[in-house]
Amino acid sequence: xxxxxxxxxxxxxxxxxxxxxxxxxxxxxxxxxxxxxxxxxxxxxxxxxxxxxxxxxxxxxxxxxxxxxxxxxxxxxxxxxxxxxxxxxxxxxxxxxxxxxxxxxxxxxxxxxxxxxxxxxxxxxxxxxxxxxxxxxxxxxxxxxxxxxxxxxxxxxxxxxxxxxxxxxxxxxxxxxxxxxxxxxxxxxxxxxxxxxxxxxxxxxxxxxxxxxxxxxxxxxxxxxxxxxxxxxxxxxxxxxxxxxxxxxxxxxxxxxxxxxxxxxxxxxxxxxxxxxxxxxxxxxxxxxxxxxxxxxxxxxxxxxxxxxxxxxxxxxxxxxxxxxxxxxxxxxxxxxxxxxxxxxxxxxxxxxxxxxxxxxxxxxxxxxxxxxxxxxxxxxxxxxxxxxxxxxxxxxxxxxxxxxxxxx
Amino acid sequence: xxxxxxxxxxxxxxxxxxxxxxxxxxxxxxxxxxxxxxxxxxxxxxxxxxxxxxxxxxxxxxxxxxxxxxxxxxxxxxxxxxxxxxxxxxxxxxxxxxxxxxxxxxxxxxxxxxxxxxxxxxxxxxxxxxxxxxxxxxxxxxxxxxxxxxxxxxxxxxxxxxxxxxxxxxxxxxxxxxxxxxxxxxxxxxxxxxxxxxxxxxxxxxxxxxxxxxxxxxxxxxxxxxxxxxxxxxxxxxxxxxxxxxxxxxxxxxxxxxxxxxxxxxxxxxxxxxxxxxxxxxxxxxxxxxxxxxxxxxxxxxxxxxxxxxxxxxxxxxxxxxxxxxxxxxxxxxxxxxxxxxxxxxxxxxxxxxxxxxxxxxxxxxxxxxxxxxxxxxxxxxxxxxxxxxxxxxxxxxxxxxxxxxxxx
Numbered sequence: 001x002x003x004x005x006x007x008x009x010x011x012x013x014x015x016x017x018x019x020x021x022x023x024x025x026x027x028x029x030x031x032x033x034x035x036x037x038x039x040x041x042x043x044x045x046x047x048x049x050x051x052x053x054x055x056x057x058x059x060x061x062x063x064x065x066x067x068x069x070x071x072x073x074x075x076x077x078x079x080x081x082x083x084x085x086x087x088x089x090x091x092x093x094x095x096x097x098x099x100x101x102x103x104x105x106x107x108x109x110x111x112x113x114x115x116x117x118x119x120x121x122x123x124x125x126x127x128x129x130x131x132x133x134x135x136x137x138x139x140x141x142x143x144x145x146x147x148x149x150x151x152x153x154x155x156x157x158x159x160x161x162x163x164x165x166x167x168x169x170x171x172x173x174x175x176x177x178x179x180x181x182x183x184x185x186x187x188x189x190x191x192x193x194x195x196x197x198x199x200x201x202x203x204x205x206x207x208x209x210x211x212x213x214x215x216x217x218x219x220x221x222x223x224x225x226x227x228x229x230x231x232x233x234x235x236x237x238x239x240x241x242x243x244x245x246x247x248x249x250x251x252x253x254x255x256x257x258x259x260x261x262x263x264x265x266x267x268x269x270x271x272x273x274x275x276x277x278x279x280x281x282x283x284x285x286x287x288x289x290x291x292x293x294x295x296x297x298x299x300x301x302x303x304x305x306x307x308x309x310x311x312x313x314x315x316x317x318x319x320x321x322x323x324x325x326x327x328x329x330x331x332x333x334x335x336x337x338x339x340x341x342x343x344x345x346x347x348x349x350x351x352x353x354x355x356x357x358x359x360x361x362x363x364x365x366x367x368x369x370x371x372x373x374x375x376x377x378x379x380x381x382x383x384x385x386x387x388x389x390x391x392x393x394x395x396x397x398x399x400x401x402x403x404x405x406x407x408x409x
Numbered sequence: 410x411x412x413x414x415x416x417x418x419x420x421x422x423x424x425x426x427x428x429x430x431x432x433x434x435x436x437x438x439x440x441x442x443x444x445x446x447x448x449x450x451x452x453x454x455x456x457x458x459x460x461x462x463x464x465x466x467x468x469x470x471x472x473x474x475x476x477x478x479x480x481x482x483x484x485x486x487x488x489x490x491x492x493x494x495x496x497x498x499x500x501x502x503x504x505x506x507x508x509x510x511x512x513x514x515x516x517x518x519x520x521x522x523x524x525x526x527x528x529x530x531x532x533x534x535x536x537x538x539x540x541x542x543x544x545x546x547x548x549x550x551x552x553x554x555x556x557x558x559x560x561x562x563x564x565x566x567x568x569x570x571x572x573x574x575x576x577x578x579x580x581x582x583x584x585x586x587x588x589x590x591x592x593x594x595x596x597x598x599x600x601x602x603x604x605x606x607x608x609x610x611x612x613x614x615x616x617x618x619x620x621x622x623x624x625x626x627x628x629x630x631x632x633x634x635x636x637x638x639x640x641x642x643x644x645x646x647x648x649x650x651x652x653x654x655x656x657x658x659x660x661x662x663x664x665x666x667x668x669x670x671x672x673x674x675x676x677x678x679x680x681x682x683x684x685x686x687x688x689x690x691x692x693x694x695x696x697x698x699x700x701x702x703x704x705x706x707x708x709x710x711x712x713x714x715x716x717x718x719x720x721x722x723x724x725x726x727x728x729x730x731x732x733x734x735x736x737x738x739x740x741x742x743x744x745x746x747x748x749x750x751x752x753x754x755x756x757x758x759x760x761x762x763x764x765x766x767x768x769x770x771x772x773x774x775x776x777x778x779x780x781x782x783x784x785x786x787x788x789x790x791x792x793x794x795x796x797x798x799x800x801x802x803x804x805x806x807x808x809x810x811x812x813x814x815x816x817x818x
Contacts, residue, residue, distance in 0.1 A: 017775040024778070051816060053797050054804030058817025071817065078818040226818055349775060353815055355808030356777065378777055378793060387795035 004364065004401040006242075006294040006337045007285060007328075008393075010066065011321060012059065012253075013303025015345030015358035015377055019311055027305075027314040027348065028359070028376035035325035036318075036361075039340060040375035043363035046385025047377070048393065050344050054355040057390075059303075062343040063256045065390030068240075069233060076160045077228025078252065083150035084230075085255025086142045092232035095158040095187060099149045100166065101125065101219035104199070108174045108221075110167065114147040115219035121207035122149065125219055128201050134190040141222075144251050145272075149222055151194070158229075159184035165195055166223035174223055191224060198222045235261020240394065242293035242403060247284050249276050253298045262296065263288075272300045274317070278324040286331055293403070299324075306346025314348055337364035337401045340375065341393070360385060360393070364400055413773065413810040415651075415703040415746045416694060416737075417802075419475065420730060421468065422712025424754030424767040424786055428720055436714075436723040436757065437768070437785035444734035445727075445770075448749060449784035452772035455794025456786070457802065459753050463764040466799075468712075471752040472665045474799030477649075478642055485569045486637025487661065492559035493639075494664025495551045501641035504567040504596060508558045509575065510534065510628035513608070517583045517630075519576065523556040524628035530616035531558065534628055537610050543599040550631075553660050554681075558631055560603070567638075568593035574604055575632035583632055600633060607631045644670020649803065651702035651812060656690050658682065662707045671705065672697075681709045683726070687733040695740055702812070708733075715755025723757055746773035746810045749784065750802070769794060769802070773809055 016026040023030075049055065050062040051071065060078045061071040079096035090096060101122060103112040122143035129141040137155035144150060161180040167173065177191035199221050202208060208218035236244040238261070246257035247265050249272025257264040267284040269277030278299065285297045299321065305314035325340075332338065342358035359380040370384035381387075388396070398404040425435040432439075458464065459471040460480065469487045470480040488505035499505060510531060512521040531552035538550040546564035553559060570589040576582065586600035608630050611617060617627035645653040647670070655666035656674050658681025666673040676693040678686030687708060694706045708730065714723035734749075741747065751767035768789040779793035790796075797805070807813040 018777060026777070047793075047795065052804065053801040054806070054808040054813065056808060056813040056815045058815050061817030075817060347775070350811055354811075355804060355813055378779065381777075381779070381793035381795070382791075387797075 002335065003403050004335050004337050005289050006397050006401050007289060008294065008296045008397065009340045010296060010298045011302050011342045012298065012300045013306045013344060013346030014342035015356055016306065017347040017349055017356060019349055022311060026377050027311055027318060029378065031315045031318040033318055033322035033375065035322045035329055036340065036375040037373060038329065039325065039338065039363045040361045040380065041373045042369060043361045044367045044370050044385050045361050045372040045380035045383025047357035047381050047387045048341055048360040048390060049357045049387065050390040052389060056353050056355045057344040058353065059252060059343055060256065062390060063253065066343060066393050067260050068391060068394035070391065074231040074233060078226035079228040080230040081252055081255035081259055082226065083152050083255065084258040085251030086144045086150050088140050088142050088150060088152050090152055090230040092230055093158065094152050094154050094230045095160050096150060096152040096228055096230060097224040098226045099151055099222045099224040101147045101149055102221050102223050103217035103219065104174060104221045110170050110172055110174060112217045113170050116217040118147050118219045122219065124207050125202060125205055128205055129198055132194065132197055134193040137190040139194055151224060153187065153190055157186050159187045160227040160229045162188045162191060162227055164225040165191060166225040174221060231259065233260050237261055240398060244294040245288040245292040246296040246298065247281050248298035250300050274301050274304055276301060278320055279327055282324045282328050303346045306348055307351055309348050309351040311348045334365065337362065337397060339397055357387065360388065362396060362400060367400055411744065412812050413744050413746050414698050415806050415810050416698060417703065417705045417806065418749045419705060419707045420711050420751045421707065421709045422715045422753060422755030423751035424765050425715065426756040426758055426765060428758055431720060435786050436720055436727060438787065440724045440727040442727055442731035442784065444731045444738055445784040446782060447738065448734065448747065448772045449770045449789065450782045451778060452770045453776045453779050453794050454770050454781040454789035454792025456766040456790050456796045457750055457769040457799060458766045458796065459799040461798060465762050465764045466753040468661060468752055469665065471799060472662065475752060475802050476669050477800055477803035479800065483640040483642060487635040488637040489639040490661055490664035490668060491635065492561050492664065493667040494660030495553045495559050497549050497551050497559060497561050499561055499639040501639055502567065503561050503563050503639045504569050505559065505561045505637055505639060506633040507635040508560055508631045508633040510556045510558055511630050511632050512626035512628065513583060513630045519579050519581055519583060521626045522579050525626040527556050527628045531628065533616050534611060534614055537614055538607055541603065541606055543602045546599045548603055560633060562596065562599055566595055568596045569636040569638045571597045571600060571636055573634040574600060575634040583630060642669050646670055649807060653703040654697040654701040655705040655707065656693050657707035658685050659709050683710050683713055685710060687729055688736055691733045691737050712755045715757055716760055718757050718760040720757045746771065746806060748806055766796065769797065771805060771809060776809055
C-alpha cells in the first residue's frame with residue numbers, strides 16, 4: 001500500500017448563494033471553469049459543513065475543523081492565531097489579542113480606527129512597546145500589515161475572558177477591558193495598563209511626530225479584540241504522522257499553520273489580496289510537495305469579493321483559480337491526492353460568512369469517481385461523498401492517500 | 410444583511426411507509442398536493458431524522474430536538490410539558506406527571522381508565538385537589554381535556570426516578586409508586602400520599618355524587634405517569650436572539666412552546682383534532698408574523714390518522730394541509746423563510762411512531778433551490794439538503810434568514 005502525497009486547496013469564502021443578477025445561479029455556477037470541472041468530473045464530490053449544518057463559521061474555527069481539531073474544545077479567540085501569524089512564539093496559557101493602531105484625541109475618543117491606514121513606521125512603533133512590563137505580566141507586541149498589530153501577554157493566571165478595548169466604531173472612547181469571570185481580573189487590569197502605557201509611549205514617538213508634521217493622523221493608541229488562549233494542539237507530524245507545509249498570504253492562516261505544526265512557506269507575490277500571484281503559489285506548492293507529505297494552499301481572494309458584495313469580481317477570481325488549477329493539472333504527478341474545498345461560504349448577497357455548505361472534490365488514484373461533472377454548490381450536492389463535516393476532511397485525505405491508521409484490529 | 414422572518418410548519422406524524430393498499434406508495438406520495446409540491450419545487454429539500462437515523466422519537470423529544478435542544482441532556486419525561494400545556498407555572502427542579510381521572514372500586518381496582526371519558530366537572534375536581542400538602546411537598550393539580558390532568562410537585566429533593574401509579578390497563582389495581590434510585594424515596598412517598606388523599610377527596614365530591622346519580626362512573630382516582638423534572642432551557646429570545654410565537658391545538662406542544670419561551674397563541678377552532686380549523690391557524694400564523702420573528706404552526710391531525718391506521722383519512726388530512734399551504738402561499742411576503750417538516754413518522758401500517766426520517770423543505774430568497782419537484786418522503790431524499798438531524802433545523806433556519814451568529818471570527 002503506497003502512501004501518497006496530498007495537495008489540499010482551500011479557497012476562502014468560495015461558497016455562495018444563487019443571485020438574481022446571475023439568473024439565480026451562484027458565482028461558481030456562472031463561471032466557465034474547465035479545470036475545476038475536470039477535477040470534479042474525475043474525482044468524488046460532496047458538500048462540507050465546516051462546523052455543522054447551518055452554523056456560520058469564522059475563518060479561524062473553520063480552519064481548525066478542516067485541520068481535524070474540534071473548535072469547541074480548543075478555540076477561545078482569534079488573537080493567538082493572528083499573533084502566531086506575525087511570528088510571535090507562544091506557549092499554552094499565553095493570552096493573545098489582535099489589535100489596530102488607531103488615533104485618539106485627548107479625551108481618548110477614537111478619531112480614526114486605523115490611524116489613516118498607516119503603513120510605514122508600525123514596526124518601530126511596535127518595537128517601542130515590545131517587552132513592556134505590566135506588573136508581573138510581560139507583553140510582546142508585533143506589527144502586522146498596515147494598521148494591524150498583535151499582542152501576547154505572558155504571566156501567571158491569565159484568562160481570555162476579558163472584554164475588548166476596541167469599541168468597534170469610530171467616534172467612541174477606547175474601552176476599559178472588563179473581566180467576564182472573577183479569575184480574569186488580573187488580565188483585564190494588565191490590558192488596561194497596556195492601553196495607558198501604549199498611549200504614553202506612542203504619542204511621544206518620533207514616527208508620530210513625523211506623521212503630525214505631515215498632518216497625518218498619529219498612531220497613538222492600540223485597541224484590542226479577539227482575546228484567546230494559545231491552545232495546546234498536537235502538531236500535524238505527531239497527530240497524522242506526516243510532514244506538512246502551508247502557503248497563505250494572510251497572517252491569520254499562517255498563524256494557524258504554525259499553531260498546528262505546518263511549515264509556513266513564504267511566497268513572493270502571495271499577498272492575501274486580490275493581487276496575489278496564484279501561479280507563484282501553485283509552483284511553490286508543487287515545490288513543497290518534494291519535501292513534504294501534505295501541502296495546503298490557501299487563497300483568500302474569493303472571500304474578499306464576497307465581503308465586498310461583488311459578483312463580477314468573484315467570477316474573475318474563480319477564473320483565475322481555474323487557471324491556477326490548469327497550471328497544477330499540467331504538472332501533477334500521478335501518485336498525488338488532490339482536494340479542493342473552502343473554509344466557508346461568503347455569499348455576495350449578504351457580504352458576510354454564511355452557514356451554507358461548501359463544495360468538496362477529492363481527486364486521486366482509487367477514489368470512487370462519481371457522476372458529478374461540475375465543481376459548484378449544487379452539482380457536488382449530488383456527489384457520492386454526500387454531506388460531510390469539516391472535521392471529517394483530514395480522515396478522508398489520510399484514507400485516500402493510504403496514510404490512515406487502523407482504528408481497532 | 411437583511412434579517413428575515415421565519416414560518417416553520419410542523420405536521421405531526423406526517424411521514425409514512427409505502428402501503429400495499431396504496432400501490433406501494435406512502436400517503437404523501439398518493440395525494441395530489443400542488444401547493445406542498447410548489448414549495449418543494451421552489452425550495453431546497455432533504456430528509457430529517459428528528460433524533461437520529463432509525464431512532465423512534467416521541468412528540469416531546471422530537472420537538473425538543475427541532476427546537477435545537479439535545480433531548481439526551483434535557484429530557485426526563487413528558488409530565489412537565491403536559492403540565493406547562495395546561496398552564497401550570499413550573500420552576501427547574503419541580504417534578505411533574507401527566508395523569509388520568511379514572512374510576513376505581515373499593516379494592517382500588519380500576520374499572521374505567523378514563524372515568525367514562527368524563528368531560529364536565531374535571532375543573533372542579535382538580536380545584537378540590539390543587540394546593541394539596543404532602544408533608545413538605547405541595548401539589549399543583551390542573552385539568553386538561555376530557556379525562557386528562559397534570560400534577561406538579563414542588564419541594565426539596567424531588568426526583569423523577571419513580572414508577573407510575575397508572576397500571577396502563579383496566580382491571581388492574583392502582584400501583585404504588587416505587588423509587589428507582591435511593592434519592593427518589595421522598596418523591597415516591599409523596600406520590601403515594603397523593604393517590605390516597607385524592608381518592609378520599611374525589612369520592613366525596615359533589616361532581617362524583619351527581620355522576621353516581623346518573624349512573625356514570627365516578628372520577629374517584631387520579632393515576633399518574635410520565636414523571637419528569639422541569640428542565641432549565643435557555644428560552645428562544647435569549648438563545649436565538651429572536652421573538653417566537655407558536656400555534657398548536659394540543660396541550661403537549663403548547664407546553665413545549667412555554668418551556669422554551671415561545672409565546673403560545675390561542676386560535677379559536679384549533680382543536681388538536683381532525684376537526685381543527687387549519688385556515689384559521691394559518692391566518693393566525695400570518696398575523697403572529699407581524700409581531701414575531703419566528704412563528705411555528707403545529708398540526709396534530711396527520712399523526713392521529715397514523716395512530717388510527719387509516720390511510721384514507723391521512724390522505725384527506727394531507728389534502729387539507731395542502732389547501733392551507735395554498736392559502737399561505739397567496740399571502741406570503743417575499744422576505745419570509747418558510748420551512749415544512751414533521752416531528753416524526755407515524756406509519757398507518759404500524760399505528761405508532763417509527764424511526765423513518767421525515768421530509769424537510771426550506772423555501773426563501775437565496776436558498777440553493779434543488780431539482781426536487783414533490784414534497785414526499787422519496788422525492789425529498791434526492792434533494793440538496795441531504796440527510797440532516799432535528800437539532801440542525803434551527804441552525805439552518807437562522808442561516809437562511811440571515812440571523813445566525815458567527816462562531817469564531
